[in-house]
Amino acid sequence: MSDPTLAQPHLVEVHTTTLETVVTTHNHNHRPSINASGEKKKIVGVFYKGNEYAKLNPNFVGCVEGALGIREWLESQGHQYIVTDDKEGPDSELEKHIPDAHVIISTPFHPAYVTAERIKKAQKLELLLTAGIGSDHVDLKAAAAAGLTVAEVTGSNVVSVAEDELMRILILMRNFLPGYHQAVKGEWNVAGIAHRAYDLEGKTVGTVGAGRIGKLLLQRLKPFNCNLLYFDRLRIDPELEKEIGAKFEEDLDAMLPKCDVIVINTPLTEQTRGLFDKNRIAKCKKGVLIVNNARGAIADTQAIADACSSGHVAGN
Numbered sequence: 001m002s003d004p005t006l007a008q009p010h011l012v013e014v015h016t017t018t019l020e021t022v023v024t025t026h027n028h029n030h031r032p033s034i035n036a037s038g039e040k041k042k043i044v045g046v047f048y049k050g051n052e053y054a055k056l057n058p059n060f061v062g063c064v065e066g067a068l069g070i071r072e073w074l075e076s077q078g079h080q081y082i083v084t085d086d087k088e089g090p091d092s093e094l095e096k097h098i099p100d101a102h103v104i105i106s107t108p109f110h111p112a113y114v115t116a117e118r119i120k121k122a123q124k125l126e127l128l129l130t131a132g133i134g135s136d137h138v139d140l141k142a143a144a145a146a147g148l149t150v151a152e153v154t155g156s157n158v159v160s161v162a163e164d165e166l167m168r169i170l171i172l173m174r175n176f177l178p179g180y181h182q183a184v185k186g187e188w189n190v191a192g193i194a195h196r197a198y199d200l201e202g203k204t205v206g207t208v209g210a211g212r213i214g215k216l217l218l219q220r221l222k223p224f225n226c227n228l229l230y231f232d233r234l235r236i237d238p239e240l241e242k243e244i245g246a247k248f249e250e251d252l253d254a255m256l257p258k259c260d261v262i263v264i265n266t267p268l269t270e271q272t273r274g275l276f277d278k279n280r281i282a283k284c285k286k287g288v289l290i291v292n293n294a295r296g297a298i299a300d301t302q303a304i305a306d307a308c309s310s311g312h313v314a315g316n
């Protein structure tokens, strides 16, 4: 697979977590420039509700209540900041603000889907900002055609994802969950766990995508003495590749049958949507473990469920 078009002309990587830097980063569209006018902007943030959990941690800023921690600053600059979790359908709060919003901020965890239809209505829109990584909730073609800037906070949570992936690999490999459930229910059936609990050491782990997250995962896997493989359209820097000890695989379908564990670390694009379909899963080793922390739509859910039922996939 190759994906030379992935870097959309208007998809921009922002190496910071403050909106201040984001809005001064760049602009190359025919809509009014967000940083040139000094105009007061209407900014709409779409996040999930934190409810009782928002009260537990004042630093929990990814929810409606935390509002990314930027309300005070935005309002001090004279901007209007609307925050909501209500994002679906014609009567939603988001829809109401679309015609006069200059900026929409959203996260992949509670995505504000910005469709071509919404972009058409959003005549004042200048910037679509993902407070995280992955902007597949935006119709990138329509955004590019409308001259919008789509920006995401590259690198913002990559360590979290790499650590989470490592945890999931170990949970599946060690067959942790059945044991946990037994303990909660006060049961004790060692065989029910041991019959398929393995060591990670010596296993072959392949990542599909070795960008920021994929590389961090490979680095974290190194001390486990696995055979590390990666498939990507780009090669890792040779020195780092050597240091990690990961082998580049040019052909995804040739890599899959070698892997005991497959981790998915590519963005969701036209090229990767449905990548793990029935046919590709059939190419994987029987009993493979698949960890997908990227986007669900990269795998065909039904095909994964069927493969789990048949035992072809031992854990997902």
Ligand SMILES: NC(=O)C1=CN([C@@H]2O[C@H](COP(=O)(O)OP(=O)(O)OC[C@H]3O[C@@H](n4cnc5c(N)ncnc54)[C@H](O)[C@@H]3O)[C@@H](O)[C@H]2O)C=CC1
Residues within 6 Å of the ligand: 001, 002, 003, 006, 132, 133, 134, 135, 155, 157, 158, 161, 208, 209, 210, 211, 212, 213, 214, 231, 232, 233, 234, 265, 266, 267, 268, 269, 271, 272, 293, 294, 295
């Ligand atoms: N579960 C979560 O909380 C999070 C999930 N993500 C997901 O993980 C994805 C990857 O994040 P990063 O590693 O930071 O991105 P990245 O841009 O650093 O790395 C992506 C890698 O995928 C490769 N790639 C893209 N299309 C490909 C294709 N068709 N075939 C082969 N390789 C391809 C790229 O060359 C690049 O090396 C994000 O796009 C996002 O969807 C990101 C952050 C949080």
